[in-house]
Amino acid sequence: MLRLLSIEFYKLRNTRYFWILAGLFLVFLLAVPIASKALLDYLESIGETIFNGINPGDLPIFDFVDLWQNLTWIYSAFSIFLGFIIVISIGNEYSYGTIKQNVIDGLSREEFLMSKLVFIAVLSLIVSLLAMIIGLVMGFLWSPVKELPFILEHIEFIPAYFLHLFSFQAFCLVIGLLVKRSGITIALLTFYVYVIEPILSAIIEFEYEQLWLANLLPLNAIGNIIPLPFTKYAMMETQTSVGMDDLGILLAYTALFLFIAFRIITKRDLR
């Protein structure tokens, strides 16, 4: 495992796109809390009631208990940065012919895939740990409650965020393996994530009123592990914990992505 990880990291650490995308993502991880705190402080300073009588500055958005879900939900909207890394990496392996050469040099096809998967898992782990550290720092700086039970309540959103990241990148891996060309995959992925599935989801949910079916769309399944939290501040019914049904759907999808990836890698000629 360690050998496969070191092979994949050696490939990536010598490329520019990896550091640019990883750097952008890191900047974003740090900028989100700082920028939104500044915005909330500004709104609070205005002091007037806006948004139907609620001033967002008064809400406990970055206070413990609420913090974990709010933070990971915002972060989860930007997972596509990490998706691009995997998609470019797969596309390059095909266009350079290096996937073929790796196998010729003595990597089994399964090992090739595992090297990508182990890397995805480690990257997801690092990012979710980073999110936890950022969350703790924010909480200690800004939260009025700092007692341990409150800190730990709903910290389950951190492992949920890990699963979300891993699953999303596994999804990107499959798309990358299917399309093979990084440029086309990036365009396709972006279009699917921001246009096709949202529209499809909205049609199924609002036109046909089949919410359960909309929840089975792959990106909804990957995203629902961290439900949208902010509706609760508008007194709407909101899920504030990780749902077991959502977890099940996500795990099933992840298993499906891995199965498809293994099928493609082991059955298809590498040309």
Added chain:
Amino acid sequence: MNVLSTRNLHKNYGRITAVNQLKLEVPEGTVFGLLGPNGSGKTTTLGMILGVTTPTSGDFLWFGEAASHKQRKQVGSILEKPNFYPHFSAYKNLTLACKIKEVSTDRIDEVLEQVGLAERKDDSFQTFSLGMKQRLAIGSALLAHPKVLILDEPTNGLDPEGIAEIRELIIDIAATGKTIILASHLLDEVQKVCTDFAVLRKGNLLHTGKVDTEFSDEAIIEVKAEDSAKLLELVTKFPAYLSHENIKDGYALRCEPDTDAASLNRFLAESELYANHIMPVKKTLEQQFLDILNQNHA
């Protein structure tokens, strides 16, 4: 011992048969030429024995054992073209190959020296000429002290100087006792470099044999003289004569095996005809190849 044995190896692409029930034995220590025109199934065959192309049926043994990726670490290979990460330096590309093959990086400098790229080791692969890329690929293939080297059209697209360099390199490597499998559509290349050869056509194995014995079987002697009419009359009476072909100012005689030029020279001199050109030529692979194709076509 056979380094490689294929047992009814077969590959279909849809309705097209790329390789048909191939049975091939590559003995240890040979330079084995896999010869055939483009599209004859050479690369598909190599792809299958290297694990990148999935066989439709049949299997193969490396070193007498069922194939696995571990054996590929003992096989240095280039398939079709040199495949490297374009932005990485030569040194980094070879470092990665070492990680995959699980060998130490100690030999990288030595190997780069051997293929003449030591001075360019920190330059990125994309800045290399095709000949340099090809040499880097051979260097990469040599990293793990492989028992077998597989080279697919290693001189394809190179200029004459590059071709000569690569051929010298192959001959040098063969001299170290490694088994080399060389796919080529160039008859001349196989004749110059190989000890054994197999001919493939439309996925079928037409012929296997040894380069030395098969091509020195019948002696070909070129002979020229001023009076070509008299020359023709005489040579047809030469005891070892089998047949002749016209060449410029003379004839190429096909003679019985082991006929030497001196005996022809003596024979002509005895009849007081003095040749101004007598030269023994090896029967070219080209002719042999055409013979084989014709035999199998009939």
